[in-house]
Amino acid sequence: xxxxxxxxxxxxxxxxxxxxxxxxxxxxxxxxxxxGTPILHNALRNLEAVGVEKVTIVVGYRKDAxxxxxxxxxxxxxxxxxxxxxxxxxxxxxxxxLARDALLTGDCYLLEGDVFFEEDxxxxxxxxxxxxxxxxxxFDSTMQGSAVLLSETGFISGxxxxxxxxxxxxxxxxxxxxxxxxxxxxxxxxxxxxxALDDIIGSGAIKAYTEELLAYLVERRGLQLAxxxxxxxxxxxxxxxxxxRVAETIFARACRPSAARPCNASDCSxxxxx
Numbered sequence: 533x534x535x536x537x538x539x540x541x542x543x544x545x546x547x548x549x550x551x552x553x554x555x556x557x558x559x560x561x562x563x564x565x566x567x568g569t570p571i572l573h574n575a576l577r578n579l580e581a582v583g584v585e586k587v588t589i590v591v592g593y594r595k596d597a598x599x600x601x602x603x604x605x606x607x608x609x610x611x612x613x614x615x616x617x618x619x620x621x622x623x624x625x626x627x628x629x630l631a632r633d634a635l636l637t638g639d640c641y642l643l644e645g646d647v648f649f650e651e652d653x654x655x656x657x658x659x660x661x662x663x664x665x666x667x668x669x670x671f672d673s674t675m676q677g678s679a680v681l682l683s684e685t686g687f688i689s690g691x692x693x694x695x696x697x698x699x700x701x702x703x704x705x706x707x708x709x710x711x712x713x714x715x716x717x718x719x720x721x722x723x724x725x726x727x728a729l730d731d732i733i734g735s736g737a738i739k740a741y742t743e744e745l746l747a748y749l750v751e752r753r754g755l756q757l758a759x760x761x762x763x764x765x766x767x768x769x770x771x772x773x774x775x776x777r778v779a780e781t782i783f784a785r786a787c788r789p790s791a792a793r794p795c796n797a798s799d800c801s802x803x804x805x806x
Contacts, residue, residue, distance in 0.1 A: 544643070671706075
């Protein structure tokens with residue numbers, strides 16, 4: 533049987549979102565809207581739908597706007613905040629390190645605050661029998677950023693940073709895009725993730741990204757991180773205006789039924805997937 537789904541989550545939402553300016557001149561990127569729904573609200577609704585009870589959000593840029601938009605409770609979720617005062621000169625691994633107390637409280641979902649995705653992506657993470665899982669999708673010519681290689685047994689075997697369409701090859705290994713949606717077991721967080729964060733930040737590498745942390749743990753420390761393929765699901769990492777346009781196109785389509793979420797007339801009348 534798959535492990536129980538986590539009841540806690542951490543969302544990293546401290547960054548500038550400079551590539552989305554001018555939309556982020558007055559609001560943080562996680563509050564940019566896709567068809568009327570803020571990116572962060574979509575994540576919180578999906579977390580609530582899969583049984584999460586407590587969420588810790590790491591905030592920085594325009595933190596007051598996020599705290600106002602989400603409050604101390606969002607639906608049935610209890611929301612706590614951790615503030616980064618140096619968000620303008622640190623990477624996502626530093627934000628994750630700031631949330632280490634939350635990471636030490638049990639099994640946990642980990643999300644980046646700029647991914648708009650449908651609920652089933654989280655359900656896929658919980659259906660897998662592995663204890664530590666990352667959502668991935670095939671890397672295509674429209675994508676850029678971190679990618680991973682998969683072993684024959686479905687585990688992530690290596691990371692490739694700063695990939696673009698130029699890195700795709702019919703004869704080379706197949707690349708998969710990391711969706712920045714992960715699930716970790718309590719033991720992994722306390723025995724592997726948090727100690728590695730302490731080492732990285734203690735060494736002064738405050739600009740490191742979460743993907744670099746995971747690459748180090750997978751490639752050098754033997755972390756067994758299973759990959760859950762989400763090929764047929766809708767999702768979009770939103771870094772710039774073109775990403776936002778793509779997300780609005782994808783999520784303007786009528787919803788489709790799934791095993792976890794049967795379709796009904798009221799669902800299909802909505803323009804957005806909540």
